[in-house]
């Protein structure tokens with residue numbers, strides 16, 4: 525579904541991503557892990573088209589993603605949540621979710637101004653959809669709360685909910701459980717599995733929480749200093765000495781494990 529081939533990203537002499545190649549298969553949970561500054565978020569920013577690689581190619585369902593602009597990436601079916609929640613703080617949860625609506629459901633300005641029946645019908649559908657998403661996230665009771673009044677864990681839920689509103693084919697989740705407590709983390713873990721198993725989403729996940737990664741990922745790629753240093757199913761990666769060394773910065777005994 526998503527293919528990176530030899531992708532390199534540089535910022536004024538710093539190589540943030542170095543000849544990175546990987547492929548994400550449809551319907552799987554694919555995780556990218558690595559120490560701070562490894563280049564993980566830069567990978568997401570390339571997919572979202574905020575950054576342009578200096579070389580390499582990125583394709584989505586066979587189409588060259590690098591020819592697309594950020595809003596076209598969303599139209600192609602790729603939505604994301606952000607590491608540092610990016611929401612409209614002074615708007616309600618419901619209104620924030622509505623901003624994530626699939627682009628096809630957004631009507632042109634003229635039909636909105638004329639308040640056409642079709643617009644009213646779509647509005648109703650959109651509100652129903654937002655209610656469904658809130659139910660899935662267990663935040664229905666917060667619908668009319670201002671985002672700025674919410675605890676951080678709930679703000680993250682809304683951020684993920686907004687991405688789900690677009691009904692993406694591929695969802696990019698950047699550290700979805702960072703700053704969450706264990707019950708919130710459990711909720712997100714169940715949600716990600718549900719997205720895959722019930723809604724057939726493909727998930728690309730960046731996360732530092734190793735137990736979550738090991739529990740829900742189908743496949744893991746490990747980055748360090750912009751490069752892929754290992755990849756495989758969770759068990760393979762977990763026992764790989766190169767990975768352990770990258771995380772700990774020191775050689776560990778043979779049977780050392782990440783979790």
Ligand SMILES: Nc1ncnc2c1ncn2[C@@H]1O[C@H](COP(=O)(O)OP(=O)(O)OP(=O)(O)O)[C@@H](O)[C@H]1O
Pocket residue numbers: 535538539540558559560561562563564565566567607
């Ligand atoms: N817009 C930018 N301008 C300059 N340098 C950048 C920019 N974006 C990222 N970098 C640098 O690229 C490198 C990779 O950053 P990136 O945010 O992708 O790492 P990361 O693996 O997501 O880290 P973390 O786990 O801490 O979020 C870092 O050295 C970072 O400072």
